[in-house]
Amino acid sequence: xxxxxxxxxxxxxxxxxxxxxxxxxxxxxxxxxxxxxxxxxxxxxxxxxxxxxxxxxxxxxxxxxxxxxxxxxxxxxxxxxxxxxxxxxxxxxxxxxxxxxxxxxxx
Amino acid sequence: xxxxxxxxxxxxxxxxxxxxxxxxxxxxxxxxxxxxxxxxxxxxxxxxxxxxxxxxxxxxxxxxxxxxxxxxxxxxxxxxxxxxxxxxxxxxxxxxxxxxxxxxxxxxxxxxxxxxxxxxxxxxxxxxxxxxxxxxxxxxxxxxxxxxxxxxxxxxxxxxxxxxxxxxxxxxxxxxxxxxxxxxxxxxxxxxxxxxxxxxxxxxxxxxxxxxxxxxxxxxxxxxxxxxxxxxxxxxxxxxxxxxxxxxxxxxxxxxxxxxxxxxxxxxxxxxxxxxxxxxxxxxxxxxxxxxxxxxxxxxxxxxxxxxxxxxxxxxxxxxxxxxxxxxxxxxxxxxxxxxxxxxxxxxxxxxxxxxxxxxxxxxxxxxxxxxxxxxxxxxxxxxxxxxxxxxxxxxxxxxxxxxxxxxxxxx
Numbered sequence: 208x209x210x211x212x213x214x215x216x217x218x219x220x221x222x223x224x225x226x227x228x229x230x231x232x233x234x235x236x237x238x239x240x241x242x243x244x245x246x247x248x249x250x251x252x253x254x255x256x257x258x259x260x261x262x263x264x265x266x267x268x269x270x271x272x273x274x275x276x277x278x279x280x281x282x283x284x285x286x287x288x289x290x291x292x293x294x295x296x297x298x299x300x301x302x303x304x305x306x307x308x309x310x311x312x313x314x
Numbered sequence: 315x316x317x318x319x320x321x322x323x324x325x326x327x328x329x330x331x332x333x334x335x336x337x338x339x340x341x342x343x344x345x346x347x348x349x350x351x352x353x354x355x356x357x358x359x360x361x362x363x364x365x366x367x368x369x370x371x372x373x374x375x376x377x378x379x380x381x382x383x384x385x386x387x388x389x390x391x392x393x394x395x396x397x398x399x400x401x402x403x404x405x406x407x408x409x410x411x412x413x414x415x416x417x418x419x420x421x422x423x424x425x426x427x428x429x430x431x432x433x434x435x436x437x438x439x440x441x442x443x444x445x446x447x448x449x450x451x452x453x454x455x456x457x458x459x460x461x462x463x464x465x466x467x468x469x470x471x472x473x474x475x476x477x478x479x480x481x482x483x484x485x486x487x488x489x490x491x492x493x494x495x496x497x498x499x500x501x502x503x504x505x506x507x508x509x510x511x512x513x514x515x516x517x518x519x520x521x522x523x524x525x526x527x528x529x530x531x532x533x534x535x536x537x538x539x540x541x542x543x544x545x546x547x548x549x550x551x552x553x554x555x556x557x558x559x560x561x562x563x564x565x566x567x568x569x570x571x572x573x574x575x576x577x578x579x580x581x582x583x584x585x586x587x588x589x590x591x592x593x594x595x596x597x598x599x600x601x602x603x604x605x606x607x608x609x610x611x612x613x614x615x616x617x618x619x620x621x622x623x624x625x626x627x628x629x630x631x632x633x634x635x636x637x638x639x640x641x642x643x644x645x646x647x648x649x650x651x652x653x654x655x656x657x658x659x660x661x662x663x664x665x666x667x668x669x670x671x672x673x674x675x676x677x678x679x680x681x682x683x684x685x686x687x688x689x690x691x692x693x694x695x696x697x698x699x700x701x702x703x704x705x706x707x708x709x710x711x712x713x714x715x716x717x718x719x720x721x722x723x724x725x726x
Contacts, residue, residue, distance in 0.1 A: 233372070239380040246613055248355040248373075252637040252646055252687075274644065277687035280716075281695065 209303040211235075213258075215242045216311040227300060231293035231307060232256040242309030249294040251275055255314060256293040257282040258307040265289065267301050284310030316342070318623060319406055319416035321394045321562065323347015325355070326422035326591030326612040326619075328375045333620035335384045343386050344414060346406070348393035351446055352378065357609060359449040360473035361639055365481065366453065370446055389414075399566045402586055418623050421574055421582075421589040422616065423559035425607070430465060430552045434527030439534035440550045443470055455549060460484060463537040463547040465524055467494040469638045471553030472507065476641035478551075479516050486517040486545050488524060488537065498647075500657045500670055503682055510643055510666060519545075556607055558593045571595050573605050578629040580619035588619040596630065601652065608636045633697040646687060648694035649680030658708045660689060660715070669693075669715070671708050677723050678702040692716040 211234055213221045225234040235243040235256075244255035251274050260268060268291065271279075275295045279286050293307065318334065318341060320327045331343050347353060354373035362368040381388045392408040403417035427442040429435065441452045460483060464475045467489030479485040487494075493504035494511075508518050523540045527550055536546040560570040568582045569575040573595030580588045580596075591612040595603050614632035621628045636647040643666065654672040661668035669689035672680040678701075681693030692715035696703050701720035708715065 237374065237377045239377050239383060246609060247637065248357060248375075248609075250357065250637060250639060252644070253635075274687050277691060280688065281691040 209298045209300060209305065211298070211302075212304070212306040213240045213242070214306065214308040216309060225298050227298055229298045231258065231296040231298065231305065233294075234298070235293065240309075242313070243293060244313040245294060247294075251278060251292060251294055254278045254282040254292060257284060257286075257310055257313060258291055258293045258296075259287060259289045259310065260291050260296075261306040261308075262289055264302065264305055267299075268296060271295070282310070283312045283314055316403060316415050316417045318343045318418045318420065319414055320345040320420045320422055321397075321406065322422035322424055322559075322591070322593070323349055323353045323388075323390060324422060324424045324591060324612065325353070325375065325609055326424075326616040327420075328353045329613040329616035330420050330422060330590055330620050331386045332376075332380075332384065333617045334624060335386070337620055337624040337626065339620075339624050343384075344389060344416075345381075345386060346389040346392055346394055346408065346414065348391070349445060349447070350391035352376075352388070352390060354446060355609075356445070359446065360443055360470050361477055363446075363449050364443075364453060364474060364477045370450075373446070394562060397562055397566050399584065399586070404566075404586070417586065419587045420619055420623065421563055421587065421593060422591045422612075423562060423574075423589075423593045425556040425558040425592045427552065428555040428557050430524070430527075430554060432524055432526050434529050434534070435552075437527055437529040437534045437550075438532050439529075439548060440527060440552065442552050443474055444556070452549075452551065456481070459548045461547045462486070462549040462551060463488060463545050464551045464553060465537065466553035466555070467491070467518070467520070468497070468553055468555065469495070471551065472511065472640050473638060474551055474553065475511065475516055476514070476643075478549075479511075479514055480641055483549070484517075485515070486519065486537075486547070487511065488519045488522050488539065488545070490521070490523045492521045494518070494520070498651065499682055500651070500654075500672065502657065502659060503645075503670055503684075506665075506668070506684065507640070507643075511640075514641060517545075556592065558595075558605075560593065563589065563593075571603060575603065576615075576619075578618075578631075579622045579627050580615050580630065581622055588622050590615040590619040598630065601650070604650070606634060608634065610635045633694055635694055643684055644687070645682060645684050646690035647680065647682045648690060649678070649697045651680045651682075654679050656705060658705045660686070660709055660711055662711045671703065671705065673702075673705050676702070676705060678705075689715050692718075696720045 247253035396407040558573040563574040574589040656673040667685040669683040683690035
């Protein structure tokens with residue numbers, strides 16, 4: 208059962224247990240984690256589930272496709288090298304302990 | 315208990331409740347939805363859900379914890395059937411006889427599928443696709459079926475057709491107009507979708523109206539077209555548009571014209587009543603009365619409606635955006651095409667990647683991008699800034715749209 212740590216823009220950390228196959232976005236929405244809006248519900252068309260992934264998880268994440276890459280440019284908060292759209296991050300056993308920070312704004 | 319009553323349990327309803335709390339409203343909020351499910355997302359119903367890759371629990375907009383934490387009283391499975399409205403507040407009554415008093419009312423009643431009025435329309439195997447119950451019925455009817463006729467070449471019909479074709483069904487789309495998506499996209503986009511769906515094995519019949527649905531022992535067997543031919547089918551899906559639910563609004567005397575008429579603050583003609591989402595027809599400055607059916611419109615108008623209820627008016631200024639996922643084709647749309655006099659096509663060697671920009675008197679109105687998310691985003695961002703992308707430069711595929719300097723649009 209992979210655990211995900213969500214840190215909000217104020218530094219508050221929430222630890223949530225997910226299931227393999229959940230996305231980081233779905234897990235957040237289902238558990239009422241603030242800071243992730245996910246207006247389109249995971250279709251990768253709204254860029255309102257933007258997160259910053261802690262750098263040491265970078266090489267365990269699924270690769271970014273063009274759709275996500277381009278939509279990230281439209282995120283409300285600044286894009287950084289560790290930026291991802293959390294609807295595209297599907298949990299695996301290897302991602303247990305994943306740590307993401309939500310930006311101050313998604314809209 | 316009085317407070318704010320939200321009638322309807324869809325995307326607009328949930329956003330409205332959430333925004334009220336974000337705006338600091340601490341009065342009681344009650345959300346009454348007719349469906350027995352906790353509020354959920356509709357877009358996947360024609361895609362992942364229909365394909366069996368998602369279950370009802372995967373579609374929820376928010377967790378139960380969210381409603382508890384925000385002190386939102388969620389009532390699912392009760393339909394409001396009557397509302398009595400006084401000068402300040404009123405009472406709503408549901409089909410189970412419950413009465414809910416309110417001092418402010420929000421109507422987020424959504425809509426239902428337009429019904430097909432031909433012989434055979436009530437046969438077993440004739441489906442609609444608007445809510446989870448529809449989608450579950452259709453899904454349960456799929457095993458062993460081999461052919462489907464989709465009536466209507468709009469978004470729901472084409473998305474479902476793509477999903478069902480990918481599952482191996484012999485799929486025919488019948489559209490009365492002479493092109494697909496005729497109401498919303500330029501002919502070049504319509505033509506693309508016809509070819510793209512044909513390449514994937516879908517039989518697309520344009521300019522074709524349905525005369526009857528044929529059946530045998532109560533079960534559909536085919537669709538008879540106006541030219542006399544019958545397309546055999548053991549499933550029929552009707553996707554011919556949505557009818558806004560305006561009965562309650564009409565009953566309390568609100569102005570309804572294909573939708574509940576609201577101003578740019580989501581206010582109806584009654585000072586205690588706002589409305590948001592698919593059920594509205596919105597008066598926008600310079601655009602007249604606009605009907606929009608989309609997630610973006612539902613959520614953005616719900617925010618505006620919540621602000622009005624909270625007494626902090628903010629006008630609806632959002633740039634409309636929309637998406638349609640038809641198999642592996644992602645269409646992203648920004649802006650409204652109404653009244654365009656020129657289109658510019660950005661296309662390269664790959665026939666399944668292009669963007670169409672719409673202009674009126676040289677000013678950018680909208681963009682429709684197929685599998686070109688960066689182009690979509692550039693258009694959306696330009697429109698959001700009130701800027702235009704010069705049409706003569708937009709066709710050059712070698713220059714990313716976002717690198718073309720936008721030009722300010724003079725006030726008219």
